[in-house]
Amino acid sequence: xxxxxxxxxxxxxxxxxxxxxxxxxxxxxxxxxxxxxxxxxxxxxxxxxxxxxxxxxxxxxxxxxxxxxxxxxxxxxxxxxxxxxxxxxxxxxxxxxxxxxxxxxxx
Amino acid sequence: xxxxxxxxxxxxxxxxxxxxxxxxxxxxxxxxxxxxxxxxxxxxxxxxxxxxxxxxxxxxxxxxxxxxxxxxxxxxxxxxxxxxxxxxxxxxxxxxxxxxxxxxxxx
Numbered sequence: 273x274x275x276x277x278x279x280x281x282x283x284x285x286x287x288x289x290x291x292x293x294x295x296x297x298x299x300x301x302x303x304x305x306x307x308x309x310x311x312x313x314x315x316x317x318x319x320x321x322x323x324x325x326x327x328x329x330x331x332x333x334x335x336x337x338x339x340x341x342x343x344x345x346x347x348x349x350x351x352x353x354x355x356x357x358x359x360x361x362x363x364x365x366x367x368x369x370x371x372x373x374x375x376x377x378x379x
Numbered sequence: 380x381x382x383x384x385x386x387x388x389x390x391x392x393x394x395x396x397x398x399x400x401x402x403x404x405x406x407x408x409x410x411x412x413x414x415x416x417x418x419x420x421x422x423x424x425x426x427x428x429x430x431x432x433x434x435x436x437x438x439x440x441x442x443x444x445x446x447x448x449x450x451x452x453x454x455x456x457x458x459x460x461x462x463x464x465x466x467x468x469x470x471x472x473x474x475x476x477x478x479x480x481x482x483x484x485x486x
Binding site: 325366371 | 477
């Protein structure tokens with residue numbers, strides 16, 4: 273934990289998908305490219321097994337709000353509800369502390 | 380977003396593993412069982428592809444601190460650094476807002 277740690281925000285997106293997710297992969301790639309172009313975007317992590325988890329990181333709550341309202345992202349969200357997701361949950365979080373382990377930096 | 384939403388906490392654990400993770404699966408199951416027994420534990424989501432993401436949810440920061448210091452969890456953390464993880468990151472977050480979509484609840 274750094275003393276000069278500056279809080280930022282995380283959006284935790286958990287989801288379960290339908291069996292037929294035709295078109296999802298292409299949209300997912302497109303949306304990730306667009307997210308990276310947004311002001312205030314800091315990074316993104318994704319993994320999927322039974323459940324999918326995507327966490328995106330943002331400088332401010334305003335950046336998250338702007339991304340949620342971005343026109344192509346709005347279309348993707350609608351398509352997601354119609355066709356791809358049986359369930360999803362979105363959590364808006366303030367990252368208050370952070371620490372890291374890297375095996376290459378120790379013994 | 381509910382008006383009576385009560386903030387809680389999320390721990391975002393992202394990691395990459397070594398090739399040889401002998402013993403990891405058993406430990407992972409054991410630790411999940413123990414976490415669920417901790418005071419203040421609310422839930423957990425996990426997925427792994429290139430990167431692993433585990434998000435656990437907690438009532439308070441104190442519950443997170445207690446879990447971090449739990450004796451068997453401390454042993455697991457040490458073993459993780461020695462043998463299983465090439466890298467990991469831990470983010471302690473306050474969940475400020477949350478919303479959900481469930482296809483079974485809509486048209």
